[in-house]
Amino acid sequence: AQPSAPDPISVPLRDLTWGQLNFLHTTDTHGWLAGHLQEPSYSADWGDYVSFATRMREKAEAQGRDLLVIDTGDRVEGNGLYDSSEPKGIYISEILRQQHIDLLSSGNHELYKKNTSEAEFLNTVPNFRSNYLASNIDIVNPKTNEVVPLAPRFTKFTTKNQGIRIVAFGFLFDFTGNYNNTIVQPVEETVKEDWFQEAIRDTDVDLFVVIGHTPLRTAEYRSIFHEIRAVHQEIPIQFFGGHLHIRDYARYDSRAYGLASGRFMETIGFMSIDGLSTGKSISTTPATPLRFNRRYIDNNLYSFLHHTGLDEESFPTEHGRNVSQLIHESRVALQLDEVHGCAPRDLWVNRARYPDEDSIYTWLETQVLPDLLKDGIRGAQPALAIVNTGAIRFDIFKGPFTQDSTFIVSPFTSGFRYVKDVPYEKAQLIIQVLNKQPQILTQSEQNALTFTLGPLEQLAYSEDVVADSALNSRVVPGQILLSTPEESRTKLIPGYITSDDEGTDGDDTIHSSISFYRVPNCIHSLISVNGSTVPETVDLVYIDFIERYMALAAKFVDLDIDFFQDSEVFMPSKSFTDVILGWIKKNWKC
Numbered sequence: 001a002q003p004s005a006p007d008p009i010s011v012p013l014r015d016l017t018w019g020q021l022n023f024l025h026t027t028d029t030h031g032w033l034a035g036h037l038q039e040p041s042y043s044a045d046w047g048d049y050v051s052f053a054t055r056m057r058e059k060a061e062a063q064g065r066d067l068l069v070i071d072t073g074d075r076v077e078g079n080g081l082y083d084s085s086e087p088k089g090i091y092i093s094e095i096l097r098q099q100h101i102d103l104l105s106s107g108n109h110e111l112y113k114k115n116t117s118e119a120e121f122l123n124t125v126p127n128f129r130s131n132y133l134a135s136n137i138d139i140v141n142p143k144t145n146e147v148v149p150l151a152p153r154f155t156k157f158t159t160k161n162q163g164i165r166i167v168a169f170g171f172l173f174d175f176t177g178n179y180n181n182t183i184v185q186p187v188e189e190t191v192k193e194d195w196f197q198e199a200i201r202d203t204d205v206d207l208f209v210v211i212g213h214t215p216l217r218t219a220e221y222r223s224i225f226h227e228i229r230a231v232h233q234e235i236p237i238q239f240f241g242g243h244l245h246i247r248d249y250a251r252y253d254s255r256a257y258g259l260a261s262g263r264f265m266e267t268i269g270f271m272s273i274d275g276l277s278t279g280k281s282i283s284t285t286p287a288t289p290l291r292f293n294r295r296y297i298d299n300n301l302y303s304f305l306h307h308t309g310l311d312e313e314s315f316p317t318e319h320g321r322n323v324s325q326l327i328h329e330s331r332v333a334l335q336l337d338e339v340h341g342c343a344p345r346d347l348w349v350n351r352a353r354y355p356d357e358d359s360i361y362t363w364l365e366t367q368v369l370p371d372l373l374k375d376g377i378r379g380a381q382p383a384l385a386i387v388n389t390g391a392i393r394f395d396i397f398k399g400p401f402t403q404d405s406t407f408i409v410s411p412f413t414s415g416f417r418y419v420k421d422v423p424y425e426k427a428q429l430i431i432q433v434l435n436k437q438p439q440i441l442t443q444s445e446q447n448a449l450t451f452t453l454g455p456l457e458q459l460a461y462s463e464d465v466v467a468d469s470a471l472n473s474r475v476v477p478g479q480i481l482l483s484t485p486e487e488s489r490t491k492l493i494p495g496y497i498t499s500d501d502e503g504t505d506g507d508d509t510i511h512s513s514i515s516f517y518r519v520p521n522c523i524h525s526l527i528s529v530n531g532s533t534v535p536e537t538v539d540l541v542y543i544d545f546i547e548r549y550m551a552l553a554a555k556f557v558d559l560d561i562d563f564f565q566d567s568e569v570f571m572p573s574k575s576f577t578d579v580i581l582g583w584i585k586k587n588w589k590c
């Protein structure tokens with residue numbers, strides 16, 4: 001284990017059910033390859049995961065079974081290990097490649113910036129060779145300027161031990177926020193392409209595996225499911241998804257299931273399938289019935305030792321230990337433990353109500369954003385700042401706030417822009433539209449909003465559905481699952497209690513529950529120099545990531561401003577991350 005990782009806590013665990021074919025799945029790791037240094041439940045690092053995958057593979061092989069390792073993207077942005085190097089990602093790329101990943105795909109975060117997608121094309125894709133799949137992503141090759149697939153569209157292979165013939169695809173949801181050096185084809189169009197139609201017409205297939213940075217319950221995955229089922233009614237399909245940062249398991253039909261494995265290296269998803277036909281079977285009818293099983297493994301050594309049946313001596317591999325050492329050295333080189341201040345209390349993204357003094361957003365609205373406005377204000381002009389809640393990625397724990405915490409909370413490079421002299425009333429309406437609460441609108445206007453503001457709907461989609469699904473994926477607050485008297489005598493630790501299409505017994509660790517609360521799409525702060533709470537006009541300041549949504553919302557409330565032409569930089573060269581860090585350095589002394 002990495003030297004500073006906290007010890008995992010001993011808790012009641014549910015076992016894994018192994019099958020002919022078994023999978024380990026990560027998604028939305030967002031740079032957290034050092035694990036969670038402040039949360040023992042998720043304290044294993046990528047080196048421990050390398051050991052775990054090796055030991056699980058050995059276990060599978062000893063029984064003639066197969067094990068495949070999957071990652072479905074958003075590997076970047078969200079942790080000091082990725083975001084604090086210059087250029088970003090130079091340490092993590094070497095660490096990531098140490099895991100043997102059999103199938104991986106791109107997330108939206110790999111495509112927001114030109115540099116990031118080029119690094120993906122020039123480093124990550126070659127590092128993982130034909131295992132990286134990009135069924136619906138093209139990139140402008142930085143060396144030739146030609147538009148080419150980011151990676152192979154699909155692959156076909158046969159598993160080593162069971163001889164299971166697999167055709168696999170790798171999709172990204174219908175993402176539109178990518179930089180213009182990449183092209184994301186909507187999934188619903190890709191599935192009509194000749195190459196896809198040919199690939200699914202292969203008859204020597206025992207299993208289709210669809211991996212993707214795509215939520216499980218979406219039109220995108222439904223369209224892939226329908227296309228395959230239109231050709232093969234019987235061949236099993238296994239989906240792996242991500243993007244919503246939740247644990248989830250979906251049943252498409254009795255022979256098709258999907259697994260999503262959370263976020264930030266909190267979860268290692270485990271999936272097994274039994275009863276598959278194989279290239280080796282004489283009859284095409286397998287001896288055992290088709291069975292799918294899922295488990296969400298808490299990412300800690302206690303779980304890893306339990307599931308491998310090993311102990312602290314026998315579990316780590318030399319390779320795994322070396323990877324942990326590499327992580328440690330990278331963290332030291334990046335000075336990630338440097339302390340910038342000390343948080344007086346915990347501040348939560350979703351674990352506190354909003355507004356509330358324990359909400360990170362209330363802290364931003366009442367403390368940080370007003371100071372930003374005061375520093376950058378134009379004379380005596382009142383100003384209103386709007387920030388999307390998605391810009392904040394994780395909680396702040398009471399105690400030292402480090403270089404690592406800075407990027408864990410706010411990894412993005414977005415700065416602020418503003419437009420002058422906006423009628424205050426219109427600015428307020430913009431906030432309502434962004435938060436999908438346009439109380440000023442009639443029902444038919446609200447319907448029109450839903451139909452016309454496509455991209456705005458997507459902002460709402462990504463934020464709202466995250467909150468919704470996060471709520472849906474957990475049993476109601478206060479409910480504790482205690483399935484046996486032994487378990488009820490054990491002191492449980494708080495964590496996920498996932499409710500999915502198979503019930504509430506998917507988590508390996510039996511947790512006590514945590515409450516999660518919905519937050520709006522956007523928060524805002526007003527400062528009015530003469531103390532008036534209802535100014536006539538304001539300088540409307542906004543984080544630049546939401547510019548296109550601001551422009552759409554402005555149109556909708558009849559505000560005649562061209563945000564792309566008429567806006568100016570607010571506080572030049574200060575990113576939101578700089579603003580937060582500057583405030584903490586000034587106000588949170590240790």
Ligand SMILES: Nc1ccn([C@@H]2O[C@H](COP(=O)(O)O)[C@@H](O)[C@H]2O)c(=O)n1
Pocket residue numbers: 028074108109112243244245388389390391392412413414459462463545
């Ligand atoms: N520069 C950026 C990039 C993204 N966001 C926020 O992240 C959300 C997407 O993150 P996932 O991990 O769920 O893919 C996006 O909807 C934004 O809220 C941002 O604020 N700035």
Ligand SMILES: [Zn+2]
Pocket residue numbers: 028030074107243245
């Ligand atoms: Zn993500």
Ligand SMILES: [Zn+2]
Pocket residue numbers: 074107108109213242243244
């Ligand atoms: Zn994503």
